[in-house]
Amino acid sequence: MKKVTTRTFAANDAGFTASAAVLAAGGLIAFPTETVYGLGVDARNTEAVARLYDAKGRPSFNPLIVHVASLAQAEAFVEFDEVSKGLAQAFWPGALTLVLPLRADSGISRLVTAGLDSLAIRVPDHAVARGLMGAFAGPIAAPSANPSGQISPTKFAHVADQMTGRIDGIIDGGDCGVGLESTIVATQPVPTLLRAGGIPTEAIEAALGSPLVRAGETGAPSSPGQLASHYAPNGTVRLNAENAEQGETLLGFGAVDAAVNLSPSGDLVEAAARLFDALHQLNALGAQRIAVSPIPERGLGRAINDRLRRAAAPR
Structure with a gap:
C-alpha cells in the first residue's frame, strides 16, 4: 500500500467543502457519525472503493454500508417495501442500517455490495456527517475508519493513530455519541436482525409489532459486521x-x-x-x-x- 499524506479538516463549511472535493477526486476521508468514525469514499467510484479495501486490509467479500442524506436520496439506490419504509421513517436519521434490494440503475460500485444484489444503507444523525453529505451530494460508502478486524474508532485520535499515512484526510469532529456501530436489519423476505447495534432490538421490534428473526454468523457475509472475528484488541x-x-x-x-x-x-x-x-x-x-x-x-x-x-x- 502506497503511503499518502493525511490532512486534518475542520468540522465547518470550509472543511466539508474541501473534504467533499477529496471524495469527488477518488480520495478517502474519515469522518464522525453518531456511531463510530467512518472511512468514506464515493460509492460509485470502483477504483476509490478498491483503495478503501486496501487501506483497511478489508476482505473484498465483506460488503460496505452506504451513507446518504435522506430517505428520498436512498430511494434512488434501493427498493423499499412497506415494512422497510416504515422502519426508515421511524429511525432515520439514526443508527439503523437497512439491507434492501439494489436498484438496477443505482450506479453503486459492485465492490461496495461485494457482488450482492442488495445494499446496506442508512441516514446518519450527526451534524458533521450531514455537513459532509450536504457538500458532497452523493452516496458515501463508509465502513469504520480502522484497519480491518481491529478496534473501531470513536475519537479523532483513534483514527489518527491507526490510519495516518493510509488515507487522504480526517474531519476532526470530536467524539462519537453512541459508540457502537449501527443495528443492521434486512426486511425481505422477513424482518431479520443481521447485527445488533446502536438501536436496541426491542425498539425495532416494537415498531414492527413482531419479533425479528436472528441471522447466524457466516464466512460469506450478506451484510457488514457478520464476520465472526472482529473488533479485536491486541490481547x-x-x-x-x-x-x-x-x-x-x-x-x-x-x-x-x-x-x-x-x-x-x-x-x-x-x-x-x-x-x-x-x-x-x-x-x-x-x-x-x-x-x-x-x-x-x-x-x-x-x-x-x-x-x-x-x-x-x-x-
Missing part, C-alpha cells in the same frame, strides 16, 4: 469473568475494581459509548490477557456482548 479476551486471574487485566462493568471500567454505575448506554475507547485503552496498557466482567444480555447489552464475543473469537 486475548475472556468473557463473563467474575474476577481477573493472575496475569489478566480486567475490563469492568458495574461496581468492580478494574483497570478500565465501561460503566461503574452499570449504565448500558454509557458502556456502549465507551466500549471501543476502553479497548484502545487496554492496548495502550499493553494488556496481553483481558478478562471482561459479565454484561447483561438486554437492550444495548446485546450489541456490547456481540462486539465482545467477536473480540474474543480465535484469530
Whole structure:
C-alpha cells in the first residue's frame, strides 16, 4: 500500500467543502457519525472503493454500508417495501442500517455490495456527517475508519493513530455519541436482525409489532459486521469473568475494581459509548490477557456482548 499524506479538516463549511472535493477526486476521508468514525469514499467510484479495501486490509467479500442524506436520496439506490419504509421513517436519521434490494440503475460500485444484489444503507444523525453529505451530494460508502478486524474508532485520535499515512484526510469532529456501530436489519423476505447495534432490538421490534428473526454468523457475509472475528484488541479476551486471574487485566462493568471500567454505575448506554475507547485503552496498557466482567444480555447489552464475543473469537 502506497503511503499518502493525511490532512486534518475542520468540522465547518470550509472543511466539508474541501473534504467533499477529496471524495469527488477518488480520495478517502474519515469522518464522525453518531456511531463510530467512518472511512468514506464515493460509492460509485470502483477504483476509490478498491483503495478503501486496501487501506483497511478489508476482505473484498465483506460488503460496505452506504451513507446518504435522506430517505428520498436512498430511494434512488434501493427498493423499499412497506415494512422497510416504515422502519426508515421511524429511525432515520439514526443508527439503523437497512439491507434492501439494489436498484438496477443505482450506479453503486459492485465492490461496495461485494457482488450482492442488495445494499446496506442508512441516514446518519450527526451534524458533521450531514455537513459532509450536504457538500458532497452523493452516496458515501463508509465502513469504520480502522484497519480491518481491529478496534473501531470513536475519537479523532483513534483514527489518527491507526490510519495516518493510509488515507487522504480526517474531519476532526470530536467524539462519537453512541459508540457502537449501527443495528443492521434486512426486511425481505422477513424482518431479520443481521447485527445488533446502536438501536436496541426491542425498539425495532416494537415498531414492527413482531419479533425479528436472528441471522447466524457466516464466512460469506450478506451484510457488514457478520464476520465472526472482529473488533479485536491486541490481547486475548475472556468473557463473563467474575474476577481477573493472575496475569489478566480486567475490563469492568458495574461496581468492580478494574483497570478500565465501561460503566461503574452499570449504565448500558454509557458502556456502549465507551466500549471501543476502553479497548484502545487496554492496548495502550499493553494488556496481553483481558478478562471482561459479565454484561447483561438486554437492550444495548446485546450489541456490547456481540462486539465482545467477536473480540474474543480465535484469530
